[in-house]
Amino acid sequence: MSEEHDANEPVTLLRTPISLDYDYSAGQSASRFLRAIAKGKLLGQRCPVDGRVYFPSRGACPQHGVTFGDEVIELSDKGTVVTFSIVRVPSENIPLELPYITVNVLLDGADTVLMHVLDAKLEEVHMGMRVQAVWKPEEEWTTSTGNIMYFRPIDEPDAEYDSYKEHI
Amino acid sequence: MRDVAVVGFTQSPSMRREPDRNEVEILIPVIQALREQTGLSSKDFDFICSGSSDYLAGSSFAFVSGLDAVGAWPPVCESHVEMDGAWALYEAWVKIQMGYADTALVYGFGKPSMGDLPLTMALQLDPYSVMPLWPDAISIAGLQARHCLENGVLSVEDMAAAAVRDRGHAKDNPYAQIAGDFTVEGILAEEYLVNPLRKSDCAPISDGASAIVLAAGDRARELRDRPAWIRGIEHICEPMDLGVRDLGRSRSTEIAAEKAGASSGGFDIAELSAPFTHQEILVEKALGLSGTTTVNPSGGALAGNPMMAVGLSRIGECATRIWDGQAGRAVAHATSGPCLQQNLVCVLEGN
Numbered sequence: 001m002s003e004e005h006d007a008n009e010p011v012t013l014l015r016t017p018i019s020l021d022y023d024y025s026a027g028q029s030a031s032r033f034l035r036a037i038a039k040g041k042l043l044g045q046r047c048p049v050d051g052r053v054y055f056p057s058r059g060a061c062p063q064h065g066v067t068f069g070d071e072v073i074e075l076s077d078k079g080t081v082v083t084f085s086i087v088r089v090p091s092e093n094i095p096l097e098l099p100y101i102t103v104n105v106l107l108d109g110a111d112t113v114l115m116h117v118l119d120a121k122l123e124e125v126h127m128g129m130r131v132q133a134v135w136k137p138e139e140e141w142t143t144s145t146g147n148i149m150y151f152r153p154i155d156e157p158d159a160e161y162d163s164y165k166e167h168i
Numbered sequence: 169m170r171d172v173a174v175v176g177f178t179q180s181p182s183m184r185r186e187p188d189r190n191e192v193e194i195l196i197p198v199i200q201a202l203r204e205q206t207g208l209s210s211k212d213f214d215f216i217c218s219g220s221s222d223y224l225a226g227s228s229f230a231f232v233s234g235l236d237a238v239g240a241w242p243p244v245c246e247s248h249v250e251m252d253g254a255w256a257l258y259e260a261w262v263k264i265q266m267g268y269a270d271t272a273l274v275y276g277f278g279k280p281s282m283g284d285l286p287l288t289m290a291l292q293l294d295p296y297s298v299m300p301l302w303p304d305a306i307s308i309a310g311l312q313a314r315h316c317l318e319n320g321v322l323s324v325e326d327m328a329a330a331a332v333r334d335r336g337h338a339k340d341n342p343y344a345q346i347a348g349d350f351t352v353e354g355i356l357a358e359e360y361l362v363n364p365l366r367k368s369d370c371a372p373i374s375d376g377a378s379a380i381v382l383a384a385g386d387r388a389r390e391l392r393d394r395p396a397w398i399r400g401i402e403h404i405c406e407p408m409d410l411g412v413r414d415l416g417r418s419r420s421t422e423i424a425a426e427k428a429g430a431s432s433g434g435f436d437i438a439e440l441s442a443p444f445t446h447q448e449i450l451v452e453k454a455l456g457l458s459g460t461t462t463v464n465p466s467g468g469a470l471a472g473n474p475m476m477a478v479g480l481s482r483i484g485e486c487a488t489r490i491w492d493g494q495a496g497r498a499v500a501h502a503t504s505g506p507c508l509q510q511n512l513v514c515v516l517e518g519n
Contacts, residue, residue, distance in 0.1 A: 016300040018291065022226035022282045027190030058236050060196045065210045065239025067196055 029059035032072070034143035040135065042075040044110050052111040077133035077148070079107040080159040082167050084118065084125050101125050105151055106167050113167055117150040127168075128158035172264050173388035173395030174516065176206040176381030177484030182345035182374035182472030185281040191225055195277040195377040196237040202273070202379045206391055210239040213381075214269030216246040217260045219253035219276040220476045223288050234277060245269070252276055252441075253378065253480030254502030254512050260382055261401055270384045276477035277377035285373050285475070292505055294408050305506065306370060310362040312415045312507045313446040317364055321416045324364060327445035328355035331368045331470055334448075338467025345372045345472040371443035376474025378481040396487035396498075396516045400428035403502075403512035410507060418447075421454035421501065421511040428513040435461045436495040439482035441469040441502045450508060451501055461499075465489065479503065483514050490518045 005011075026034060029045070033056040036043040045057035045068040052061075053073055060067050084103045087096075101120060104113040118125060119134070131151040141147045178201040180194055203209060210216075216238060220231045231248050240246065245268075249255045253276020260272035280288070289305035316322050329352055338347035350368060358366040381391070388395040404420035404427075406413050413419075425431055438461050442448035448470065457463060464470075466485040469478050479502025486498035496519065502512040 014296060014300070016295065020223075020226070020283055020288055020291075024226060024282055025186075025188065025190055025279075027193045028188050029193065030190070031188065058233065059193050060236045061239065062236045063239055063241040065199065065237055067200060 027059065029057045029068075033057065036072075037145060037147055038141050038143045040138065040141060040147070042077060042107065043072045044075050045072055053109060054112050055107060055110040055114065073109065075110050076108040077135075078154065079105040079110070079114070079131060079151075080164050081118070081125065081127060081129040081131055082106050082113055082164045083127065086122055086125075103131070103151060105131055106164050111167065116148065119150045119152045124153065126158075128161060128164070130154050130156035130159060170265055170267075170384050171388070171397055172261055172382055172384050173392065173397045174380055174483060174487035175383045175388050175391040175395050176202050176208075177378070177487055178202040178205060179343050179378035179477070179481050179484065180376045180474070181343045182372070182376045182474050184345065184373060184375070186279060186375040191220070191230065191277055191279045192233050192236050194279065194375060195234055195275065195379075198277075198377045198379050199237040199273075199275065202381060206381050208271070208381065208391075210244070210273070213271050213273040214245065215260055215263045215272040216244055217256040217263075217272065217274050218248050219251050219256040219480065220248070220278055221250055223291055224278045224280050224283065224285075224475055226282060234275070237275075238273065251476075251504055252502050253380075253477050254441075254483060254500075254514070255403065255479075255504070257380060257382065257480055257483060257514075258401060258403060258512065261398060264382060264384050270387050272382045273379065274382065274480065275377065275379035276474075276480040278474060278476035279375045280373050280475045281375050289506070298410070306362045306365060308410070308506050309370075309444045309447065310365045311410075313364050313369070313444065315415045316446050316450070319416050322446055322449045324356060325352055326449055327369055328352040330445040330448045331355055334464045334467045334470040337465050338471035341466045341471065343472060344467045345374050347467060347471055365444065369445040371469045371473035374472050374474040374478075376472070376477055378474065378477040378484055380480060380484050380487070392491060394491055394493065394518050396490035396518065398514060399517050400430065400515040401512070402427040403510060405505070405510040408505075408509065413507070413509075415507055416450075418450045418454040418508045418511060421451050421508065421513065424511050424513040425455050425499075428515050430455060430499050430513055430515050433458055433461075435497050435499045437462045437465050437486060437489055437498045439466060439468060439485045439498070439500045440464055441479045441482045442508065443469050443473055443478075443503070445470065447503070447508050451503070451511070455499060455501065455513070479512065483516070486514075486516050490516055493518070
């Protein structure tokens with residue numbers, strides 16, 4: 001409000017900024033995942049009911065509501081592109097040069113997909129394409145998924161459609 | 169009206185600060201234990217309703233991840249209230265009354281230790297004239313306590329005695345956060361936290377979760393030898409503006425009690441979720457409880473106060489005492505909003 005507000009005029013605007021501080025805890029499952037990725041390891045967990053592997057794990061199977069316990073599975077940093085999108089619109093949080101490719105990658109051994117960026121020619125990207133994570137230099141690793149800079153294509157034959165059709 | 173009963177109840181211990189687990193990880197073992205207690209799986213629930221607050225979690229739609237604890241695929245029939253789980257139970261009860269469900273899972277969960285709870289609670293005040301002043305929840309309650317003291321509604325000794333009683337009862341409650349042999353003299357010797365409230369006049373800040381299963385008619389009788397039948401449940405809300413309410417009595421509790429059939433009394437136990445000693449006395453008066461009623465056998469909110477679950481737990485604490493025959497008729501209370509703005513009353517019976 002202006003300090004020159006006329007006391008006889010009705011107040012028509014009130015600014016009430018809200019700010020609250022939180023001491024956020026990622027939780028036990030996410031913390032375990034983040035501590036592992038700080039060492040370059042990708043951890044998933046297996047549902048005891050149907051055996052599906054969740055990556056990352058949130059501590060319980062969202063389908064069956066059962067807890068995963070302490071058993072973890074280390075996953076490969078190779079995977080298969082199950083869907084992709086070519087981005088031509090800028091976004092505040094993503095400092096990449098347009099256009100770029102986002103992909104959903106099904107890591108080998110996982111049953112949930114990871115969304116990331118693919119460094120490839122736009123005309124090359126396709127479903128079933130085999131890719132691998134490109135990591136930051138080890139000395140820069142922290143408890144962040146940002147340790148993986150992007151994925152890149154690798155010289156392997158395309159995955160069969162049946163192997164990933166349930167994960168599109 | 170259909171006969172609906174509480175047939176399952178589990179809770180986490182109330183803790184000042186859960187160091188490692190997030191909100192959902194606090195909830196997961198509570199739901200797991202409820203499945204084991206009732207023998208039901210998530211697919212057996214016709215309806216699921218939860219109570220939690222994104223303001224406690226500090227992120228929008230935080231409540232959705234609570235479904236991880238339940239298992240929500242194939243899609244389940246589910247709802248959420250940004251209120252204590254007692255109101256989620258009310259919604260589930262209505263759903264069962266309407267014939268849309270025979271069984272329901274209800275849960276409440278919160279981790280207020282992540283933020284500054286008394287300040288977070290300021291956001292529920294009138295957003296134009298009160299909230300911008302950022303009055304914390306303890307100061308707001310302190311104004312009400314001062315009003316009650318100066319108008320002869322209650323005394324500081326009455327207030328201290330409520331804390332002594334509740335925390336004495338809580339010695340038998342393994343889920344309680346504060347329990348022990350307190351004395352009125354000891355409490356009155358405490359420094360003021362916010363005059364006239366001393367630390368022992370205030371419920372603790374607690375992280376925690378609880379969950380309940382409701383079932384109708386024969387389904388309830390299959391699941392429990394002696395179900396805790398909900399004979400009446402009602403909730404009433406007063407105006408948001410503190411200045412237009414009589415802060416020296418709880419009119420909404422009185423009206424809810426009348427509509428829920430609590431006016432005739434005869435309760436063996438009462439479980440109240442008032443977070444301050446003077447508020448607990450106001451609720452006791454509004455419910456017209458007599459000397460034959462044991463108030464807060466679990467310790468109530470003053471012994472453990474898991475935000476968004478504490479009211480639901482009061483209903484659960486009544487139900488467990490009906491299941492095992494300790495109580496025949498019980499009344500549970502839940503509250504929401506500043507200075508007892510909104511109150512829910514639930515009457516439970518074993519027969």
